[in-house]
Amino acid sequence: VRVFRAPRTPSIPLPPGPKPVPILGNILDLTPKELWLRATSWSKHYGELVYLHVFGQPLIFINSPAALSALLDGRGALYADKPHLTMVNDLCGCENMVAFTGYGPQSKRQRRLMNMAFSTTRIPAYHPLIERETHLFLKRLISIPKDAEGNQLTPEQAQVNHIPLIRRYAGQLTLSVIYGYQAEEHNDPFLNLAEECVDILSNKIASGGGIWPVDIIPVLRHLPEWMPGAGFLKKAREWKAKMNEFVDEPYQWVKECMKNNTHQPSFCSTLLEDQEFNPAAAAAAAVASSGSSRPRAYSKVSSSSVIKVTPDISQFEFDLKWTANSMYSASGDTTITTLQHFLMAMLLHPEVLEKAQAEIDSVVGSDRLPTFSDRPNLKYCEAVMSEVWRWGVVVPLNLPHRLTEDDIYTPAPCPANPNPVPVLLPKGSIVFGNIWSVMRSEELFDRPDEFRPERYLLSPEETALLSTPASTSDDETTKTARENLLKQRKIRDPRTWVFGFGRRQCPGRNLVEDSIWLVLVCLMASMNITRPLSENGESELKGFWPSTVASSSSSSSEKSERPLPAYMANGARLGAGEDLYALTSSSSNTFKGQGKVSPLGTVEGIRFDNSVFRQPTTFRVDIRPRSEAALGLVLGEGDD
Numbered sequence: 001v002r003v004f005r006a007p008r009t010p011s012i013p014l015p016p017g018p019k020p021v022p023i024l025g026n027i028l029d030l031t032p033k034e035l036w037l038r039a040t041s042w043s044k045h046y047g048e049l050v051y052l053h054v055f056g057q058p059l060i061f062i063n064s065p066a067a068l069s070a071l072l073d074g075r076g077a078l079y080a081d082k083p084h085l086t087m088v089n090d091l092c093g094c095e096n097m098v099a100f101t102g103y104g105p106q107s108k109r110q111r112r113l114m115n116m117a118f119s120t121t122r123i124p125a126y127h128p129l130i131e132r133e134t135h136l137f138l139k140r141l142i143s144i145p146k147d148a149e150g151n152q153l154t155p156e157q158a159q160v161n162h163i164p165l166i167r168r169y170a171g172q173l174t175l176s177v178i179y180g181y182q183a184e185e186h187n188d189p190f191l192n193l194a195e196e197c198v199d200i201l202s203n204k205i206a207s208g209g210g211i212w213p214v215d216i217i218p219v220l221r222h223l224p225e226w227m228p229g230a231g232f233l234k235k236a237r238e239w240k241a242k243m244n245e246f247v248d249e250p251y252q253w254v255k256e257c258m259k260n261n262t263h264q265p266s267f268c269s270t271l272l273e274d275q276e277f278n279p280a281a282a283a284a285a286a287v288a289s290s291g292s293s294r295p296r297a298y299s300k301v302s303s304s305s306v307i308k309v310t311p312d313i314s315q316f317e318f319d320l321k322w323t324a325n326s327m328y329s330a331s332g333d334t335t336i337t338t339l340q341h342f343l344m345a346m347l348l349h350p351e352v353l354e355k356a357q358a359e360i361d362s363v364v365g366s367d368r369l370p371t372f373s374d375r376p377n378l379k380y381c382e383a384v385m386s387e388v389w390r391w392g393v394v395v396p397l398n399l400p401h402r403l404t405e406d407d408i409y410t411p412a413p414c415p416a417n418p419n420p421v422p423v424l425l426p427k428g429s430i431v432f433g434n435i436w437s438v439m440r441s442e443e444l445f446d447r448p449d450e451f452r453p454e455r456y457l458l459s460p461e462e463t464a465l466l467s468t469p470a471s472t473s474d475d476e477t478t479k480t481a482r483e484n485l486l487k488q489r490k491i492r493d494p495r496t497w498v499f500g501f502g503r504r505q506c507p508g509r510n511l512v513e514d515s516i517w518l519v520l521v522c523l524m525a526s527m528n529i530t531r532p533l534s535e536n537g538e539s540e541l542k543g544f545w546p547s548t549v550a551s552s553s554s555s556s557s558e559k560s561e562r563p564l565p566a567y568m569a570n571g572a573r574l575g576a577g578e579d580l581y582a583l584t585s586s587s588s589n590t591f592k593g594q595g596k597v598s599p600l601g602t603v604e605g606i607r608f609d610n611s612v613f614r615q616p617t618t619f620r621v622d623i624r625p626r627s628e629a630a631l632g633l634v635l636g637e638g639d640d
C-alpha cells in the first residue's frame, strides 16, 4: 500500500461506500447500535476505507491495521481534531472535556498534564491505591448483598450484584487516583454526583450515538425553551449545571485538603504542587528562595534550574479541573465494560479459569493474593488479559476524530475495488477507526470469534529467540527472525489498537493496564466464576447465598444441585463484609436475566445497546470463593 499526500484535487475519487440517497445521504445506513458490525461488513466489500455522508457531512471508516497506522498514527497531526457538536460541546458545556476538545493549545496542555501524571514511571506510585481498591472490591463481592433498606437480596438479584460492585470499584479507584478521595461506604456525595454525571454523559447526551437534530441544524439552538420540540434545550441547561458541579466540587475539595495539609497524593495534588506546571507553586517557591514576601517573576525558581511556566494561574486551574473530571468520566464505563467482558469469558470458558488458577497456584501459592511483583511470572494470566482486550473490544469504533486537511491514500485491493487508485479523504470528514474489524481480522487472528488466550503464548523456539538479547554476533537470519517476531507480536497485541490512535490515544492506558491486571488475577486467584445453575427455574438457585443458609442452612444446601461449601453453610461469610455495600435501587432494576450460552462464544440474550462502549446488558454470574483458604485471604486483605 502506498500512501500519498497532496493538495485537494477534484479529479481524485472518494473512497467507495454504500450508495447514498439524495440530501439525506447515508443516514438510513447508520444504526445507533453495534454500528461496528455494519462497518466491518462494509469493509469486506468496499475495503480499507469506506465513505458515507449524512447531509453532506463526510464520514470515513478506516478498517485495516495498515490504514489505521498510516493515517491516524502516521499523520497524527491531521487526524487529531474532534468534531464540534453543538449539543455536547456548546449546550451541555462539555467542550472542555478532553475527549471533546478540538486539537489545539488547550488539548495539548491537557495531554501534557495527563502524560505527566500517568506516564509509565509514575504508575507504580498508584499501586498501593490500586491494591487497596482491588482488595475492597473482592471483599464486597463476598459480602452479604443487601438493598438500600438493608434487606437481603433475592438470589437472582445477588447474581447481578457484581454490576453495582464493579461500578463502585471503578468509581472509587478513580476518585482516589484523581482526587485522593476515599468514598464513604454508603451514599457518598461525590460518588453519587459522579455516577449521575457519567450517566448523563453516556446514557443521555451520547444516546443514539451523540448526534442530536441541533448538531445537524445548529440554528435550532436559538429556539425558545418553551416551544414544542425544544425540550432538548432545557435538558441541556440542567445537564450543563450538573456537569459544572461535578467539575468544581471534587477539585475544590482537594484544594481545601491541601490547605489543611490533610490531602492524599493524587493526580490533582501532584500537579498543584508541581512548580513546572502550576504557576502558583512556582511563585511560592520563588518567594521562599528569595526570602521576600512578594512573588517575583515566575521564570526563575532556583539558581540551578530555569523553569518556563505560564503566568496564567486561572488557565492552569481551569485546565487541571477539566482534565481531572475528564479522566473520571472516561474511566468508568471502560473499566466496567472490561470487567464484564472478563466475566462473560469466564462463564463461557471454565477451562481458561482453571488453567489460570493452576498457574497462579504454582507461582503465587495459596497463602497470599497475587501482587504486581508476580506479573512477569504469570504468562498465562497475561494472555487471558490480552484476550479480554481483544475479544471484548471496549470501544469498537474508537472515538471519532476530525480530519483538518484534505488527505490522499491508496487503499489495498478489495472486491469492489480490485485495482485501487489513490482516493481523497476530504477535509472536515469525521473519521472512525474501526478497532472491531482489526480485533476480528482473520488475517491476524485464527478463529477470531473464539476466546483463546493460548494465541499469545510463545512457542519454545520463539521464547528462546526473544530471551537471548540481540548481539552484534547474531547472523542475519537470527536478526531478521527476531525482528519479524517482534513486529508480529506488536501487530497482534490488542493493546496496539484498543486504546485508540495517534495524538488522541487513551491517556489512561498505563493506569488500566495495571489496575485491570490486578483485579483480574486477584479474582482468578480467589474466586470461582460460574453460570448460575438454573437459567429459568427457581429451585436450583436455592442456597446460593449464605443468608438463605443462615435461615435454613441444611435444607437449602441439601436441595441445591451445587451444594455450598462448608464454610458458607456454617455462615462464615455472614461476618465477612456484611453491610459493606448496599445495592442502589437503580441497579436492582437493571436485571434482565441471563440468556443461553451458544457454542460460538456469544451469549444469546445479551445485547450491546450502548453506541460507544460495547457494554453487555446485565447477565447473571455466580461468584464465590474458591476455597476456605481463598475466603480467608480475601477477608484478611484491605483492612489497612
Ligand code: HEM
Pocket (backbone or CB within 6 Å): 098, 099, 100, 326, 327, 328, 330, 331, 332, 334, 335, 338, 394, 395, 398, 399, 400, 498, 499, 500, 501, 502, 503, 504, 505, 506, 507, 508, 509, 511, 512
Ligand atoms: C478500561 C479500558 C479503557 C479503554 C479500552 C480505553 C480506550 C480509549 C479509546 C479507544 C479512546 C479514544 C482514543 C482516540 O480517540 O483515538 C480513549 C480516550 C480517552 N481515554 Fe480511555 N480507555 C480506557 C480507560 C481509561 C481510563 C481508566 C482513563 C482515565 C483514567 C481514560 C481516559 C481517557 C481520556 C481522557 C480519553 C480522551 C483522550 C483524547 O481525546 O485526547 N481511559 N480511551
